[in-house]
Each structure stands twice: as C-alpha cells, then as structure tokens.
Amino acid sequence: MPKCTINGQEIEVKPGATIMDAFYQMDQKEKIAHYCYHPALSIAGVCRLCMVEIEGNPRLQIACNTVVTEGMKVNNDSEKVKEAVKWGMDFHLINHPLDCPICDQAGECGLQDQYMAYGKYDPEMAERKVKKRKVVDLGPRVVLDSERCILCSRCVRFTEEVTKTNELGIFNRGDRAEIGTFEDRPLDNNYSVNTVDICPVGALTSKDFRFRQRVWLLKDAETICAGCSTGCNVDVYFNKEGVFRLKPRPNEKVNGHWMCDVGRDTYKPLNRDARLLDARLSEGSKVEYMIPLMGARKAAEWVREAKADPKSVALVLTGQYSNEEYEAIVSTFKADVGSDRIFHWVNNPETFEKFDGLLFRGDRNPNTKGLLQAMQRHGSLNNTWNELVAALESGSVGTLVVAGPLDLSVFPDLGEKLASFAKAKRVVWLSSGRSDVVDACPSPLIQIPMRTHVEKTGTYVNHAGIAQTVHAALAIVPKALTLSEVADVIAGRDVKRGNAPAGVGRRAQNEFTAHRGAL
Amino acid sequence: MFQLSDEGKAFVKKQLARYEQKESAIIPSLYRVQDENGGWVSPEAIDHLSELMDIPASRIQEVMKFYTMFNQRPRGKYHVQVCTTLTCGMLGGRELCSFLMKEHGVKGPGEVSKDGKFSFSHVECLGSCDTAPVMQINREPYHESLTEEKALKILKELK
Numbered sequence: 001m002p003k004c005t006i007n008g009q010e011i012e013v014k015p016g017a018t019i020m021d022a023f024y025q026m027d028q029k030e031k032i033a034h035y036c037y038h039p040a041l042s043i044a045g046v047c048r049l050c051m052v053e054i055e056g057n058p059r060l061q062i063a064c065n066t067v068v069t070e071g072m073k074v075n076n077d078s079e080k081v082k083e084a085v086k087w088g089m090d091f092h093l094i095n096h097p098l099d100c101p102i103c104d105q106a107g108e109c110g111l112q113d114q115y116m117a118y119g120k121y122d123p124e125m126a127e128r129k130v131k132k133r134k135v136v137d138l139g140p141r142v143v144l145d146s147e148r149c150i151l152c153s154r155c156v157r158f159t160e161e162v163t164k165t166n167e168l169g170i171f172n173r174g175d176r177a178e179i180g181t182f183e184d185r186p187l188d189n190n191y192s193v194n195t196v197d198i199c200p201v202g203a204l205t206s207k208d209f210r211f212r213q214r215v216w217l218l219k220d221a222e223t224i225c226a227g228c229s230t231g232c233n234v235d236v237y238f239n240k241e242g243v244f245r246l247k248p249r250p251n252e253k254v255n256g257h258w259m260c261d262v263g264r265d266t267y268k269p270l271n272r273d274a275r276l277l278d279a280r281l282s283e284g285s286k287v288e289y290m291i292p293l294m295g296a297r298k299a300a301e302w303v304r305e306a307k308a309d310p311k312s313v314a315l316v317l318t319g320q321y322s323n324e325e326y327e328a329i330v331s332t333f334k335a336d337v338g339s340d341r342i343f344h345w346v347n348n349p350e351t352f353e354k355f356d357g358l359l360f361r362g363d364r365n366p367n368t369k370g371l372l373q374a375m376q377r378h379g380s381l382n383n384t385w386n387e388l389v390a391a392l393e394s395g396s397v398g399t400l401v402v403a404g405p406l407d408l409s410v411f412p413d414l415g416e417k418l419a420s421f422a423k424a425k426r427v428v429w430l431s432s433g434r435s436d437v438v439d440a441c442p443s444p445l446i447q448i449p450m451r452t453h454v455e456k457t458g459t460y461v462n463h464a465g466i467a468q469t470v471h472a473a474l475a476i477v478p479k480a481l482t483l484s485e486v487a488d489v490i491a492g493r494d495v496k497r498g499n500a501p502a503g504v505g506r507r508a509q510n511e512f513t514a515h516r517g518a519l
Numbered sequence: 520m521f522q523l524s525d526e527g528k529a530f531v532k533k534q535l536a537r538y539e540q541k542e543s544a545i546i547p548s549l550y551r552v553q554d555e556n557g558g559w560v561s562p563e564a565i566d567h568l569s570e571l572m573d574i575p576a577s578r579i580q581e582v583m584k585f586y587t588m589f590n591q592r593p594r595g596k597y598h599v600q601v602c603t604t605l606t607c608g609m610l611g612g613r614e615l616c617s618f619l620m621k622e623h624g625v626k627g628p629g630e631v632s633k634d635g636k637f638s639f640s641h642v643e644c645l646g647s648c649d650t651a652p653v654m655q656i657n658r659e660p661y662h663e664s665l666t667e668e669k670a671l672k673i674l675k676e677l678k
Contacts (some may be wrong), residue, residue: 171585182580183576
C-alpha cells in the first residue's frame with residue numbers, strides 16, 4: 001500500500017492507484033481541474049488540466065494517468081501548477097464560444113467553474129474562432145453544439161465502453177475536430193442522456209430539459225428511480241413548479257454512475273398535470289369530488305359494510321409502494337378487516353424477467369421484492385391471480401381495494417384489469433395518476449390520490465434485495481395520502497400526518513444554489 | 520451499394536490477420552476501398568467495411584476523416600495533387616494549382632471538372648523539394664520541376 005503526500009496531507013492508496021484516484025479518495029475532486037477523467041471510464045489524458053507537481057520531477061505531470069509510488073510528494077497548489085492550468089484553460093477556450101448566458105450548462109459547467117478559479121480573463125487570441133455545427137439533432141434525446149465541445153472524449157468513451165454501441169466518434173482533425181455520429185445516424189440507445197451528464201461543458205444537452213429551467217433555480221434531493229426494479233440512485237431536481245429532471249447519483253452497489261433514459265422520464269407522472277388531485281367518487285353517472293382524507297373515510301365505510309363477510313373484501317397490491325406501507329395495509333387487512341384475500345398484480349408478465357444487461361429491468365416496479373416479502377410474512381403469498389378472477393366472476397367480491405400504480409404508463413394491462421375489477425360491487429382505487437380509463441369504470445368507484453415516492457419516506461427493496469430508504473423531498477400534491485394513512489383510516493385509527501417533507505434534501509434549504517459543479 | 524471485389528475482401532481479411540490490433544488494418548483496407556470505389560470512400564463503403572472487419576463504422580470514419588489521403592467526396596478520373604508546402608509554395612505551387620483549375624473550369628479544390636476527368640487538391644509536402652514545384656496524379660510517380668505550360672501539357676496528354 002503506497003503512501004504519498006498530497007498538498008501536505010498524507011494518504012495511503014491501493015497499489016496501482018493514480019494521483020487522481022488519491023484526490024477522489026480524499027474527497028477533494030473539486031480541488032483538481034479535470035474534464036476528460038471520469039471515474040467510470042478509461043483514462044484518456046487529453047484535457048491536460050489535472051497538472052500536478054511531483055517533488056523531484058522537473059516537469060508537471062497529469063494526475064489522472066500517473067501512478068502513485070511510495071513516498072511521492074505531490075501538490076497542485078503551487079504557482080507553477082496554477083500557471084499551467086491557466087494556460088491550459090486558455091487553449092480550451094480558443095474555439096469555445098463562451099456563450100454561457102444562453103447555454104443550458106451554465107451553473108453546472110466544469111469549464112465555467114474552472115474559469116472562475118483559473119481563467120485568464122484577458123484572452124490573447126487575436127484569431128477568429130473556428131465555426132462548427134450548432135444545434136445538431138443527435139437523436140431522440142440529445143442535442144449537440146460542436147462549438148462548445150472541448151473534445152474531452154468522455155461521451156465517445158461512454159458509447160464505446162459502457163453501452164458498447166459506438167455511435168459517437170471524433171471526426172476530422174486539428175481545430176476542425178468535432179464529435180458526431182457516423183453519417184448523423186441517431187444516438188438512440190437507452191442510455192444516451194448519460195452522455196449529457198458526463199459532458200463537462202454544454203456541448204451535449206438533453207432535449208427534454210434544455211431551456212426549461214436554469215439550474216440555479218432548482219433544488220435537488222436524493223431519491224431513487226421508481227421506473228424499474230433496479231432502483232437506481234438519483235437526484236431529483238425541482239422547484240415550486242414541479243419536478244424537472246432526474247440525474248443519476250453514483251452508487252457502485254446499485255447503478256454505478258448511470259441511469260437509463262426510460263428512468264429519466266419517470267419524473268413526468270410526478271407532476272401535477274398528470275396527477276389525481278382530489279378523491280373522486282363515481283356511482284353511475286354521479287361524480288363527486290372530495291378531499292383525499294374524506295375519500296379514504298368513504299372507502300373505509302365501504303370496507304366496513306362488506307366486512308360482515310370478510311371474504312367479500314379483497315386487496316390488490318402492485319409493486320409501487322414502500323415496505324412500510326405494505327406492512328401497514330397488509331396487517332390492517334389481516335387483523336382489522338379479517339380478510340386474507342390479498343393479491344399481487346403483475347403488470348407486465350411477459351417482460352417481467354427481462355434485463356438489458358446494464359440497468360434496465362422488465363419489472364417496472366421499484367419494490368416488487370418488498371411486496372412479496374410482506375405477503376410472505378403474512379402468509380398471503382399463495383393467493384393466485386386466478387382465484388381473484390374467479391371470485392370477481394362469481395360476484396362474491398363486495399369491496400375491492402386496489403393499491404394501483406403510481407406511474408400509469410408502466411401498466412399496459414390497465415384497461416383489461418379494470419374491466420375485470422369492475423365486476424366487484426365497489427372498487428377503491430388508490431393511485432397517484434389521473435386516467436380516463438379509470439374515470440370511465442362502470443361500477444361504483446372511489447379514486448384516492450396517493451403520494452409518490454418523492455413525497456414520502458419509505459424503504460424500497462430492489463431486484464438484488466438491497467433495501468434503500470428514501471426521504472420525502474417535496475410535496476407536489478400535499479393533500480395526497482400514503483398507503484399507511486389509508487390503512488389507518490380503514491382500521492379506524494387516528495391518522496398521523498407526519499409524513500410531510502420537512503424541506504429535506506441536501507441543498508433543499510437554499511433558494512439559489514448557484515455554482516453547483518458537475519465534475 | 521458498394522461491395523469490395525472478392526480479391527478486395529481477401530485483402531482485408533489478410534490485413535486483419537496481420538496486425539495484433541485489428542484497428543491497425545483500417546488504413547490499408549481504406550486504401551483498397553478507395554481504389555475500388557473510383558478514388559473516394561463513400562459512407563456505404565464504410566458501412567460495408569465495418570461489417571467486413573467487425574469494427575464500428577464510427578471508428579472507421581474517424582480514421583478516414585483524419586487522413587487527407589482519403590477522399591470524402593467523388594473525384595475526377597485524374598486527381599491532381601499539387602504540393603503547396605514551403606519550397607513548392609515559394610516556387611509557385613499555389614498559383615500553378617489555381618491556373619490548372621481555371622484551365623479546366625474548376626472553381627476550387629475538391630470540385631470535379633464537367634467531363635469528370637479532373638479534380639485538384641493542394642497537398643502538404645511530397646518530399647521532392649529539390650525539384651519543386653511538384654504534382655502527383657492519382658498514386659502515380661511525381662511530375663517534377665513544373666511550369667504552367669509543362670503541367671498543362673501533361674494533363675492534356677491524359678486520356
């Protein structure tokens with residue numbers, strides 16, 4: 001285990017570790033400028049900004065590609081290093097348009113951050129900048145601005161090493177070199193937006209996010225992606241208008257540094273325009289709206305009325321809720337309602353087991369494992385879907401409680417299943433999303449708006465059995481309930497509305513969090 | 520749709536076997552493609568090569584666009600490359616090229632004459648400075664110590 005001294009601080013690193021690794025190990029990656037180095041990609045050594053001075057070595061070396069040796073004394077705060085980085089920066093800026101005021105990356109741009117620290121502010125270049133392609137459509141999700149590109153090659157290495165799809169390349173040479181795809185074929189793999197995340201400048205921007213918000217007007221909080229059973233760790237970016245994007249947060253055990261494009265879209269059903277805002281009671285042609293808690297009381301009434309024959313109350317659960325909620329609702333059904341008719345709705349049985357080899361899984365629920373564990377604990381695992389269908393067909397189900405999807409789009413069988421549920425005398429539909437299909441259900445139905453995973457604290461178990469607890473980040477529909485609260489109402493207990501987010505999240509307290517740094 | 524001839528395919532396979540890294544076979548293979556495709560490398564040809572060599576098309580195009588000896592656009596039957604680096608430049612290489620282009624009704628480097636016979640380009644040092652100015656036609660031996668009349672005569676004699 002070689003020991004070295006970095007900026008006067010002694011540190012022991014793994015054999016073969018580079019000086020850059022040591023900076024990362026000390027959690028000081030912000031202290032060293034680097035654009036081409038990325039911990040999850042191969043070393044390119046092309047940006048030449050991570051210059052360090054090594055004692056006894058007459059020339060500066062790049063930290064990303066220099067292996068630490070025993071007793072090495074390294075610094076990157078000497079005048080010599082600062083001077084080198086300053087000039088390196090100026091070379092990067094020779095053909096960079098410096099259009100920060102209209103650039104989407106501004107506020108989280110590596111170049112901008114480093115310019116604040118090392119910029120020359122008075123460029124000595126008299127030559128004109130080389131004009132390159134702007135607003136290049138790189139496929140369904142990514143836009144390229146070639147002039148802003150500093151040719152760090154992170155995105156090229158990403159498509160080469162991570163997705164192995166090899167769409168991107170660096171074409172031409174010298175000051176005309178630019179990134180692009182072969183014959184402008186689209187960059188349309190399911191991980192394409194990761195190239196936007198790793199782009200240290202504003203060359204690659206996300207079609208979905210660009211020009212929608214300035215990043216310093218957004219707060220962020222840690223959560224997970226609920227798009228499939230991988231449970232990628234993500235940061236959710238939001239303000240009072242709603243959620244704007246998700247970005248992956250590194251976690252070697254779960255998602256590495258990446259997330260898929262399908263997962264990035266899962267913020268859309270969280271926002272108000274896709275949400276169920278009030279409880280909606282429909283009986284025949286009569287439609288009535290009420291606050292969610294009143295809706296839950298009405299639902300509890302229906303459950304109580306059917307309780308005379310506990311067999312006539314059934315509960316359908318989807319893998320979209322947290323462990324705590326499953327425990328609350330299942331135990332309430334067992335103990336307070338006295339029914340063991342609890343069923344698991346598998347939304348896409350054909351693709352359930354699929355896996356793309358990287359992150360994306362066919363099971364489009366964040367917590368199927370947690371649900372199965374809860375059902376096993378309460379001995380309901382053996383109930384088959386066919387039993388429910390048979391009971392519905394025979395008309396023996398009085399009240400059916402469905403803890404339905406939080407994201408309706410991942411339930412392609414929604415209409416088909418609803419037609420089957422409508423055979424129950426009364427249906428309680430718990431969901432966060434608003435849907436015309438559900439609204440059109442012919443039998444008496446009450447829809448109760450539920451909180452999404454970013455609005456409540458809960459634990460989710462991913463496909464590999466890793467339990468991850470996420471905290472409430474924001475309240476989009478503050479009146480919405482959790483499954484635990486619905487369970488409390490059904491059982492006749494007091495509802496503790498203690499689940500409201502207390503402004504948690506790393507930087508959620510700051511209204512303006514400029515200078516975020518994307519490195 | 521461009522396809523290499525059987526000999527061409529065999530040549531590429533041989534190149535692939537020759538090098539430790541198969542990327543090393545890209546340049547000789549591109550030369551072969553260029554020769555068989557009338558002097559330029561078309562996107563279809565890269566696709567074909569990519570399939571043949573099992574190397575992503577973007578990697579091959581990176582190489583093709585980096586080196587100037589691969590033509591990215593169709594060229595004339597005779598591709599006239601006039602050296603414009605130092606010695607040739609001082610002895611009128613640039614003017615010579617402009618003169619030849621004007622004589623053949625071609626506006627600039629890369630454009631093909633109307634009869635499809637000639638295209639012109641400036642090239643960097645051909646390494647024959649003692650006999651400047653120099654030009655090369657296709658991949659034939661050099662024409663040296665040129666004057667405008669001499670160069671025009673050479674081109675006129677080409678069928």
